[in-house]
Amino acid sequence: xxxxxxxxxxxxxxxxxxxxxxxxxxxxxxxxxxxxxxxxxxxxxxxxxxxxxxxxxxxxxxxxxxxxxxxxxxxxxxxxxxxxx
Numbered sequence: 007x008x009x010x011x012x013x014x015x016x017x018x019x020x021x022x023x024x025x026x027x028x029x030x031x032x033x034x035x036x037x038x039x040x041x042x043x044x045x046x047x048x049x050x051x052x053x054x055x056x057x058x059x060x061x062x063x064x065x066x067x068x069x070x071x072x073x074x075x076x077x078x079x080x081x082x083x084x085x086x087x088x089x090x091x
Contacts, residue, residue: 007041007042007079008024008025008026008041008060008079009024009025009026009027009028009039009040009041009079009080009081010022010023010024010025010079010080010081011023011024011025011028011057011080011081011082011083012080012081012082012083013055013057013067013069013083013085013088014082014083014084014085014088015084015085015086015087015088015089016085016086016087020067020088020089020090021057021065021067021090023057023059023060023065024059024060025057025058025059025060025081026040026041026058026059026060027039027040027057027058028055028056028057028058028081028083029055029056030048030050030053030055030056030069030074030083031050031051031052031053031054031055032048032049032050032051032074033048033049033050033051034048037074039076039081041079042079043076043079044076045076045077045078046074046075046076047073047074047075047076048073048074049071049072049073049074050069050071050072050073050074050083050085051071052069052070052071053068053069054066054067054068054069054091055067055068055069055083055088065090066090066091067083067085067088067089067090067091068088068089068091069083069085069087069088070085070086070087070088071085071086072084072085072086072088
């Protein structure tokens, strides 16, 4: 089952879609998310979020602080500022 991922900034949706993996930097280190991951709520650190899409592509976004939430294979990344790189 794929992950449903949304990357949003304070003023817009940056990217959303299906993915097989998400890697992000949190305040306590890097985290990798795969389908079936336990629920998580983490504080994002400034850095890049890498999403491996279901089509074996890759999307990267630069995120400046915010939160990462994982629950029931839904990953939501809310950043103060974010843009695709």
